[in-house]
Amino acid sequence: MANVPRFKLNTGALMPAxxxxxxxxxxxxxxxxxxxxxxxxxxxxxxxxxxxxxxxTEKTTAVAIKKSGLPREEVWITTKLHHQxxxxxxxFFQESLDxxxxxxxxxxxxxxxxxxxxxxxxxxxxxxxxxxxxxDEWTFTQTWAKMEKLYESxxxxxxxxxxxxxxxxxxxxxxxxxxxxxxxxxxxxxxxQPELKEYCDKKGxxxxxxxxxxxKTVLTDPTITEIAEKYKASSxxxxxxxxxxxxxxxxxxxxxxxxxxENITLLTLDPEDVKRIxxxxxxxxxxxxANKYGKVWGWTYEQLGW
Numbered sequence: 001m002a003n004v005p006r007f008k009l010n011t012g013a014l015m016p017a018x019x020x021x022x023x024x025x026x027x028x029x030x031x032x033x034x035x036x037x038x039x040x041x042x043x044x045x046x047x048x049x050x051x052x053x054x055x056x057t058e059k060t061t062a063v064a065i066k067k068s069g070l071p072r073e074e075v076w077i078t079t080k081l082h083h084q085x086x087x088x089x090x091x092f093f094q095e096s097l098d099x100x101x102x103x104x105x106x107x108x109x110x111x112x113x114x115x116x117x118x119x120x121x122x123x124x125x126x127x128x129x130x131x132x133x134x135x136d137e138w139t140f141t142q143t144w145a146k147m148e149k150l151y152e153s154x155x156x157x158x159x160x161x162x163x164x165x166x167x168x169x170x171x172x173x174x175x176x177x178x179x180x181x182x183x184x185x186x187x188x189x190x191x192x193q194p195e196l197k198e199y200c201d202k203k204g205x206x207x208x209x210x211x212x213x214x215x216k217t218v219l220t221d222p223t224i225t226e227i228a229e230k231y232k233a234s235s236x237x238x239x240x241x242x243x244x245x246x247x248x249x250x251x252x253x254x255x256x257x258x259x260x261x262e263n264i265t266l267l268t269l270d271p272e273d274v275k276r277i278x279x280x281x282x283x284x285x286x287x288x289x290a291n292k293y294g295k296v297w298g299w300t301y302e303q304l305g306w
Contacts, residue, residue: 004045004264007249009181010204011158013106016076017244018264019048021210021253022057031056037255038064042075044261050184050210050251051100052080052111053092054123058099072102078184078251080111080162083132083297084123086143087115093150108156109184110147113140113168114299131291132298140168141175148178160184162210163288165305166199173203182206186288187248188214189224189239192281197246211287212250213239223280227273234262241267242277 006014020041024034034057038049042064051061058079065075077100085092097103117133119125125133140161150156160182164172173179183200187193187209200207213219219235228235236252240263243250254260269277285306288296296304 004047004266005244007206007247009158009206010179011181013158013181015107015158015182015206015249016046016048017249018046018240018266019050019076019078019249019251020046020260021251022049022051022061023055023253024057024060028056031060034060035063035067037260039067040257041254041260042068042070044257045264046260047074048076048078048251050078050208052082052109053085053096053099054080054082054111058096062099062101066101076106077102078107078109079105080109081143081147082123083112083114084116084118084125086110086140086146087118087138089143089146089150093156097155104155104157107158107160107182108147108150109160109162109182110140110143112163112297112299113161113304114297115139115143116298129293131293131295134298141172144172144176148176151178158182160205163304166196167305169199169203169205179203180205182208182249184208184210184251186211186285187243188212188218188286189221189242189277189280190214190218190282190284190286192278194278194281197248201247206247206249208249208251209243210251212243212252214286217286218280221280223276227269227277230273231267231269233267234259237262237265237267238269238273239277241269242274245269245274246278 005017115138147159151159158181160180162184213236228238
């Protein structure tokens with residue numbers, strides 16, 4: 001069994017520092033078959049699956065947990081409220097619980113700060129340019145108030161946010177009764193986000209990195225490959241160990257059994273190597289970055305605080 005450390009959230013809960021990213025593709029078939037790589041991960045020792053309503057893999061997460069034979073309480077489930085669903089948070093939270101075949105989730109995240117226009121049956125309405133249509137009639141502070149009630153119900157054991165900047169966290173905390181337990185953001189050596197890290201540390205918010213390895217762009221960086229050689233490990237192991245050394249959780253997605261095992265076999269990096277990796281930061285987004293209209297899911301970098 002892999003010895004994955006756990007990070008203490010502001011609720012007192014202990015969250016595995018490395019989990020499995022539950023995105024499984026865009027086709028119905030890819031999503032339906034997602035349980036296969038989730039099951040190999042659970043068998044390898046993963047105890048956290050990070051899914052989302054919009055991923056379409058909540059039902060497959062339930063299948064994988066059932067097939068693993070593990071008790072529900074041994075698997076940490078994180079899921080997310082879609083950016084269109086803020087005004088209907090209770091309805092879609094219940095839908096997520098039903099999909100996951102559970103009566104609670106360990107962590108419920110607001111997937112994005114922006115709210116997209118409600119169109120029944122169309123979760124991602126876009127304009128003629130292909131940009132997500134957002135609305136100012138509902139704000140993330142209103143969504144957060146609804147999520148606080150879900151936390152108080154006991155059905156969301158912890159609540160947090162995703163893709164939030166210092167700017168939007170500041171705005172959220174002006175009215176929040178509960179400080180988010182987690183902020184899940186794109187983070188890797190080319191996007192180390194030191195200011196956000198410092199801010200979240202001060203507020204007791206645990207950062208979780210998505211796209212944590214930075215794909216081949218980062219994994220083939222000469223500094224990373226040199227350090228990997230030193231530890232006789234994979235580049236991904238080095239980068240994931242760097243995250244954990246910084247106190248950042250990570251949810252890498254891999255459907256390859258061998259890589260899954262490697263990803264939870266963490267290294268103890270020398271402090272000097274941690275510094276060298278952090279120094280690679282170039283504020284470069286590799287997953288969610290602006291399109292030709294300067295927007296990410298309908299918002300500009302200025303609105304996102306990026």
